Amino acid sequence: IRSLRKMKRALEKLSAACERGDAPTADCPILEALEGEMTI
DSSP states (O other): OHHHHHHHHHHHHHHHOOOTTOOOGGOOOHHHHHHOOOOO
16 A cells, blocks of 8 residues: 555656646656656
8 A cells, every 4th residue: 555655646746747738748757757668
């Protein structure tokens, strides 16, 4: 449960950083992180 709560807080911070609709997608840390993790 503790790990899930930490993950939730981290995702909330990332989500808040991407909520600005006028910011370029390159400034969204979620998208940047996903690009780095999407190797198959």
